[in-house]
Amino acid sequence: MPLESLALARGTVDRVTEKRTDEEWLDAAWQDPGTRVLVVSDGQALVRADDEHVELVFVPPEQAPAGTRFLLGQDADGTVYFGVAGDLPPAPVPAASSSSAAPSPAIQPAYLREVGSLLGDRDAGLLTHAVALANWHVTHTHCPVDGTPTVPAPGGHFTVCPRDGTEHFPRTDPAVIMLVTDPDDRCLLARNAAWPGRRVSILAGFVDPGESAEQAVIREVAEETGIKVTNVRYVGSQPWPMPRSLMLGFRADAPAGQAIAVDHDELAEAYWFSRDELLAAIEAREIALPPPVSIARHIIESWFGGPLPSTWPDTFRPRQPS
Numbered sequence: 617m618p619l620e621s622l623a624l625a626r627g628t629v630d631r632v633t634e635k636r637t638d639e640e641w642l643d644a645a646w647q648d649p650g651t652r653v654l655v656v657s658d659g660q661a662l663v664r665a666d667d668e669h670v671e672l673v674f675v676p677p678e679q680a681p682a683g684t685r686f687l688l689g690q691d692a693d694g695t696v697y698f699g700v701a702g703d704l705p706p707a708p709v710p711a712a713s714s715s716s717a718a719p720s721p722a723i724q725p726a727y728l729r730e731v732g733s734l735l736g737d738r739d740a741g742l743l744t745h746a747v748a749l750a751n752w753h754v755t756h757t758h759c760p761v762d763g764t765p766t767v768p769a770p771g772g773h774f775t776v777c778p779r780d781g782t783e784h785f786p787r788t789d790p791a792v793i794m795l796v797t798d799p800d801d802r803c804l805l806a807r808n809a810a811w812p813g814r815r816v817s818i819l820a821g822f823v824d825p826g827e828s829a830e831q832a833v834i835r836e837v838a839e840e841t842g843i844k845v846t847n848v849r850y851v852g853s854q855p856w857p858m859p860r861s862l863m864l865g866f867r868a869d870a871p872a873g874q875a876i877a878v879d880h881d882e883l884a885e886a887y888w889f890s891r892d893e894l895l896a897a898i899e900a901r902e903i904a905l906p907p908p909v910s911i912a913r914h915i916i917e918s919w920f921g922g923p924l925p926s927t928w929p930d931t932f933r934p935r936q937p938s
């Protein structure tokens with residue numbers, strides 16, 4: 617029962633990894649006015665949004681700001697995409713048009729978590745890739761061996777220390793996220809102590825050094841709720857580059873006869889929900905599920921057997937054109 621259509625596990629652009637070290641090809645692509653540059657600043661990119669569509673706003677290379685440049689890939693039509701970690705460019709001003717024309721969709725900065733599920737496949741893939749690399753470049757600026765400022769390689773997918781020649785690659789932190797069910801097929805949902813309001817989700821945690829993902833599932837569930845799980849099975853993954861996670865999704869079984877013992881350093885509360893109880897609690901606004909951009913939401917809906925209502929008021933709203 618693999619998960620499908622995860623919001624941040626999409627993409628249509630070929631990463632053309634063999635071009636990342638081809639300086640001649642990279643230079644030619646940057647000189648091409650048809651090349652498209654996605655600027656990311658503090659995790660945000662410009663989007664063009666109205667009530668029906670959200671799409672990324674690209675600039676040609678000549679309008680890209682100063683900043684670390686990285687190759688994102690090449691479309692089937694030959695268009696090359698770069699990312700730049702730098703200041704967001706000013707929103708392009710729409711051409712003057714007759715007053716009777718429909719207003720142009722507004723352009724505004726947006727975070728991946730806000731628009732990741734609203735973008736099309738191409739743009740969702742590009743923004744996820746760009747945010748991951750931009751976050752890494754901004755936070756990994758020095759050689760970990762001797763502290764010398766590093767220099768990005770031409771394609772932007774690794775950095776080099778000019779003093780000792782060591783190469784440094786982007787970091788991704790694996791995390792497990794798991795839906796646990798009891799013998800009555802009820803699912804375990806918890807509220808993190810750090811979360812506001814009514815938000816609940818399935819359990820999650822980082823994989824420890826020297827630990828397998830399956831071991832991490834068993835350890836995290838036991839630490840957070842006192843429940844010992846068996847039959848751990850993988851269901852799918854998606855990147856969550858905020859700042860640098862890869863979420864590995866699992867299901868696991870909780871054998872009968874166990875009581876929940878919440879670790880209050882991590883969780884405020886945890887409960888078993890039947891499908892009927894879950895739907896009733898959402899509709900009564902006693903709880904709210906994580907947003908559709910998250911793998912958690914997909915795993916919960918996969919167990920539930922269909923879409924569930926969204927009651928969390930943090931959905932993206934397009935700005936009104938001025």
Ligand SMILES: [Zn+2]
Nearest residue numbers: 759762777780
């Ligand atoms: Zn060094």
